[in-house]
Amino acid sequence: MGTMLRVVLLTFFSMQLSRATPPVIVIDPGHGGSDHGAAYHINEKTILEKDITLELSQALSQVLEKMGYTVVLTRTTDQEMPLTERTVIANKLKAKLFISVHINTSTNYRDGAQKPEGIETFILNHSTPASSKRLADLENAVLKGSVAEQPKNEVGLIIKDLLLDSNRMESKKLACLIQMGLVKATSPTPQDKQKRNRGVKEGLFYILLGADMPSVLVEAGFFGHPKDQFWLRSPQGRASWIQALALAVDSYFKIQNTTKIRQLLNSCQKH
Numbered sequence: 103m104g105t106m107l108r109v110v111l112l113t114f115f116s117m118q119l120s121r122a123t124p125p126v127i128v129i130d131p132g133h134g135g136s137d138h139g140a141a142y143h144i145n146e147k148t149i150l151e152k153d154i155t156l157e158l159s160q161a162l163s164q165v166l167e168k169m170g171y172t173v174v175l176t177r178t179t180d181q182e183m184p185l186t187e188r189t190v191i192a193n194k195l196k197a198k199l200f201i202s203v204h205i206n207t208s209t210n211y212r213d214g215a216q217k218p219e220g221i222e223t224f225i226l227n228h229s230t231p232a233s234s235k236r237l238a239d240l241e242n243a244v245l246k247g248s249v250a251e252q253p254k255n256e257v258g259l260i261i262k263d264l265l266l267d268s269n270r271m272e273s274k275k276l277a278c279l280i281q282m283g284l285v286k287a288t289s290p291t292p293q294d295k296q297k298r299n300r301g302v303k304e305g306l307f308y309i310l311l312g313a314d315m316p317s318v319l320v321e322a323g324f325f326g327h328p329k330d331q332f333w334l335r336s337p338q339g340r341a342s343w344i345q346a347l348a349l350a351v352d353s354y355f356k357i358q359n360t361t362k363i364r365q366l367l368n369s370c371q372k373h
């Protein structure tokens with residue numbers, strides 16, 4: 103190819119790239135409407151997971167938009183929203199990422215035992231390990247016996263399978279960045295960091311099954327623990343939490359070098 107032609111083509115493509123619309127990110131505030139998610143009683147007040155996930159998602163979306171991303175929320179009010187419809191929104195918009203935001207709860211916490219704290223980030227896995235199953239069951243409870251929308255014919259199923267496979271590494275990359283970013287931002291000391299890093303895990307979350315793009319479910323912290331209450335409720339704590347998550351998303355798009363990605367996946371797996 104002639105040098106001149108090459109220069110013209112390169113200029114053309116870089117102009118197209120700079121003109122490209124910013125990637126669309128869909129953020130899903132967990133629960134809503136009659137599905138309250140977990141309920142917490144703090145100082146005689148009842149705080150519902152669905153309200154906190156909405157507040158966090160709205161604030162996160164503002165920060166990401168300031169960074170130049172286009173963000174769409176699956177719900178902007180306290181409304182009923184079936185799990186299947188949430189990913190339909192993302193698929194229709196051809197979003198580049200789908201992030202579902204939740205607050206963690208411990209079902210098997212006994213009085214006197216140390217209260218659980220910290221962050222865990224999930225990606226989809228069909229064959230769910232038992233430890234993740236309990237939480238997945240809770241988050242999937244809203245399905246009430248129905249299952250996530252799946253392609254009906256065989257070709258559709260094969261395509262869906264390939265899509266899930268191809269998104270797996272990218273989902274893991276995003277999950278690692280979010281996990282590491284949030285743990286670092288909410289752990290003032292190395293001991294905290296160790297305690298608060300609950301890891302990147304896999305589970306059969308129906309909300310992720312429907313997504314055609316890389317997707318994660320973030321369990322943002324435990325409301326039952328005073329430390330997590332600080333990070334998720336106080337304006338100061340919440341600002342650090344949101345900034346860390348937004349930076350993780352930004353790094354996801356910026357880190358494209360395969361060696362760097364491999365290092366990232368290794369270091370987050372080592373936990």
Ligand SMILES: [Zn+2]
Pocket residue numbers: 132133139140151204205241
């Ligand atoms: Zn939840």
